[in-house]
Amino acid sequence: MSKWYEDKTCDEGIVISSRIRLARNIKKYPFPEMLSKEQSEEMIKTLKEALINDRLPIAKDFEYIEVDSLPALNKRQLMEKHIISPELVSKNKPCGVLVNKDYSISIMLNEEDHVRIQTVFSGENIDKAWDLADKIDDVIEESVEYAYNEKYGYITACPTNMGTGLRASFMMHLPFLEREGQMQNILNAVNKFGVTIRGIYGEGSEALGSIYQVSNQVTMGQSEQEIIKNLKNVVSFIKEKETKLREECISKSKVDVEDNIYRSLGIIENARKMSGAEAMRHISNIREGYILGFKDLPQLKETIYSVMINIQPGNIGIADGKAVDVNKRDELRADYLRKVFK
Amino acid sequence: MSKWYEDKTCDEGIVISSRIRLARNIKKYPFPEMLSKEQSEEMIKTLKEALINDRLPIAKDFEYIEVDSLPALNKRQLMEKHIISPELVSKNKPCGVLVNKDYSISIMLNEEDHVRIQTVFSGENIDKAWDLADKIDDVIEESVEYAYNEKYGYITACPTNMGTGLRASFMMHLPFLEREGQMQNILNAVNKFGVTIRGIYGEGSEALGSIYQVSNQVTMGQSEQEIIKNLKNVVSFIKEKETKLREECISKSKVDVEDNIYRSLGIIENARKMSGAEAMRHISNIREGYILGFKDLPQLKETIYSVMINIQPGNIGIADGKAVDVNKRDELRADYLRKVFK
Numbered sequence: 165m166s167k168w169y170e171d172k173t174c175d176e177g178i179v180i181s182s183r184i185r186l187a188r189n190i191k192k193y194p195f196p197e198m199l200s201k202e203q204s205e206e207m208i209k210t211l212k213e214a215l216i217n218d219r220l221p222i223a224k225d226f227e228y229i230e231v232d233s234l235p236a237l238n239k240r241q242l243m244e245k246h247i248i249s250p251e252l253v254s255k256n257k258p259c260g261v262l263v264n265k266d267y268s269i270s271i272m273l274n275e276e277d278h279v280r281i282q283t284v285f286s287g288e289n290i291d292k293a294w295d296l297a298d299k300i301d302d303v304i305e306e307s308v309e310y311a312y313n314e315k316y317g318y319i320t321a322c323p324t325n326m327g328t329g330l331r332a333s334f335m336m337h338l339p340f341l342e343r344e345g346q347m348q349n350i351l352n353a354v355n356k357f358g359v360t361i362r363g364i365y366g367e368g369s370e371a372l373g374s375i376y377q378v379s380n381q382v383t384m385g386q387s388e389q390e391i392i393k394n395l396k397n398v399v400s401f402i403k404e405k406e407t408k409l410r411e412e413c414i415s416k417s418k419v420d421v422e423d424n425i426y427r428s429l430g431i432i433e434n435a436r437k438m439s440g441a442e443a444m445r446h447i448s449n450i451r452e453g454y455i456l457g458f459k460d461l462p463q464l465k466e467t468i469y470s471v472m473i474n475i476q477p478g479n480i481g482i483a484d485g486k487a488v489d490v491n492k493r494d495e496l497r498a499d500y501l502r503k504v505f506k
Numbered sequence: 507m508s509k510w511y512e513d514k515t516c517d518e519g520i521v522i523s524s525r526i527r528l529a530r531n532i533k534k535y536p537f538p539e540m541l542s543k544e545q546s547e548e549m550i551k552t553l554k555e556a557l558i559n560d561r562l563p564i565a566k567d568f569e570y571i572e573v574d575s576l577p578a579l580n581k582r583q584l585m586e587k588h589i590i591s592p593e594l595v596s597k598n599k600p601c602g603v604l605v606n607k608d609y610s611i612s613i614m615l616n617e618e619d620h621v622r623i624q625t626v627f628s629g630e631n632i633d634k635a636w637d638l639a640d641k642i643d644d645v646i647e648e649s650v651e652y653a654y655n656e657k658y659g660y661i662t663a664c665p666t667n668m669g670t671g672l673r674a675s676f677m678m679h680l681p682f683l684e685r686e687g688q689m690q691n692i693l694n695a696v697n698k699f700g701v702t703i704r705g706i707y708g709e710g711s712e713a714l715g716s717i718y719q720v721s722n723q724v725t726m727g728q729s730e731q732e733i734i735k736n737l738k739n740v741v742s743f744i745k746e747k748e749t750k751l752r753e754e755c756i757s758k759s760k761v762d763v764e765d766n767i768y769r770s771l772g773i774i775e776n777a778r779k780m781s782g783a784e785a786m787r788h789i790s791n792i793r794e795g796y797i798l799g800f801k802d803l804p805q806l807k808e809t810i811y812s813v814m815i816n817i818q819p820g821n822i823g824i825a826d827g828k829a830v831d832v833n834k835r836d837e838l839r840a841d842y843l844r845k846v847f848k
Contacts, residue, residue: 423778430772436765
């Protein structure tokens with residue numbers, strides 16, 4: 165079963181993927197921060213039972229992963245595949261994730277909130293992601309009573325999620341805006357529409373490989389449909405800016421654009437060691453080349469975005485099941501990339 | 507007829523080539539600096555007649571180039587091929603060079619001194635270069651009276667050449683000493699033996715591509731044989747240092763050495779524009795790979811050193827017989843290198 169990021173759609177345009185996240189809490193339990201070990205276990209059990217049943221046909225595909233009992237390396241791998249959040253990686257209490265086979269659904273239990281429903285699809289598929297998340301949400305609500313207030317909406321551990329508990333986001337590849345130093349302008353512009361831009365692994369993470377998560381900041385005072393519609397408009401605006409700038413750069417100096425792409429290809433095909441940040445930069449450049457339709461680039465079996473995931477430290481830095489040191493990791497990364505781009 | 511720098515010997519080791527230069531002046535003329543146009547022409551005529559005659563069998567191969575009447579671009583090309591000096595490029599008086607077919611002999615007339623005899627061979631062939639220069643010197647002396655003083659030896663325009671008028675030099679490729687920041691130490695050490703180190707195009711030029719000219723600084727108080735013998739010892743010392751450091755670097759981290767070489771190859775094979783300095787750096791790295799015996803490097807038709815000459819601004823920056831601007835030149839250089847390293 166291939167994963168959502170192995171779908172060719174995520175290589176086809178500026179938008180790599182679309183994601184919905186819903187934050188929910190169960191009325192009868194305190195927030196995860198305040199839960200004892202026993203309460204956590206009970207709460208998780210309740211949620212698992214609410215989800216794995218006949219009312220949700222997709223639930224037969226779910227696998228439950230007890231995250232807190234995993235070795236650090238495996239937690240990191242799940243995070244790099246966008247299955248769990250950095251928050252869940254560092255959690256010390258019982259916690260876990262229900263994940264389906266293509267990783268399009270992952271439901272974190274006992275994260276910052278009791279439930280974090282996440283749905284993600286390659287390309288521009290936010291409506292599809294919303295419909296699926298909404299359905300999962302309904303199924304849970306049939307079994308448990310959510311913490312909900314008529315005036316404020318869904319109650320969440322952090323006030324920034326109150327109301328809808330919705331974070332809709334698009335993962336976007338913005339190499340030209342980044343290179344031309346325009347990301348700050350874009351950020352200022354979209355902030356006015358209640359939208360924010362984060363790095364590839366969410367809040368506080370770097371924008372490795374010119375990849376940015378564009379998501380709604382405001383969760384209250386608007387319906388879910390309004391939030392998604394507004395975000396789509398902002399994403400269209402950013403896409404237009406990136407496309408226009410790309411055309412400008414090409415018309416100003418095509419050879420500079422080409423030089424940048426082919427140099428990255430040459431380095432990727434030949435280097436014997438490479439840091440993650442450097443690799444992301446080169447893969448990003450080569451992705452540009454595919455988007456521009458350059459015919460002489462190697463045809464990959466993998467999607468670009470799955471290569472980006474595969475070279476992250478947790479996924480690449482393993483030999484014989486164990487994490488290796490950073491030097492060895494940089495070698496394994498270069499070896500893998502030479503093979504992929506052969 | 508192939509040129510000395512097209513001989514495979516110049517790619518085989520640390521020493522690329524060996525050169526002898528003799529500075530001579532004719533007694534009856536003032537130094538070139540003081541010569542009128544008419545005197546310059548007369549002096550040049552005298553020297554040409556002294557050289558192009560039956561006593562010097564090789565003279566039948568000589569071509570005389572009237573350097574002062576050449577366009578700037580062509581002067582620059584001759585300089586890049588080591589046929590004339592930067593001094594002759596900027597000369598405003600009548601001046602020229604007698605050059606043979608493989609460029610192993612070039613005799614500059616009316617440079618800083620009346621005569622500058624230069625002989626150069628690929629690899630470690632300083633004795634061969636000396637024998638040839640000495641023979642040419644003898645032939646000239648049969649026809650003209652040199653400015654010579656019993657106490658000081660040959661009189662030259664610049665006191666640093668007085669005595670023997672000899673500059674013996676080895677062109678050396680020293681990537682490891684350079685990268686590890688040891689060139690200043692080496693320079694300090696060899697200075698004590700009356701030897702100096704300059705860049706690829708002699709005095710005041712940069713050490714592009716980790717290439718250095720190692721030559722005697724002292725021209726007086728020693729015989730030509732002693733100067734050459736001393737220089738050979740110093741060159742052996744530098745070779746040993748470079749070789750030892752290379753081995754140390756490989757034993758410390760072979761992957762770093764390889765990474766550096768293959769990255770340069772990847773860039774050379776793919777870039778769409780490249781400055782001369784960057785190109786020299788990459789070619790230097792790839793040369794290292796050949797020296798280390800890496801089997802999967804492309805097999806060139808050209809020697810590495812002739813590629814280094816061919817990418818210099820005057821030689822690469824021409825389209826339809828005219829010099830192009832620096833941007834176009836960087837593109838032509840990248841195009842040429844992609845073709846050579848295919």
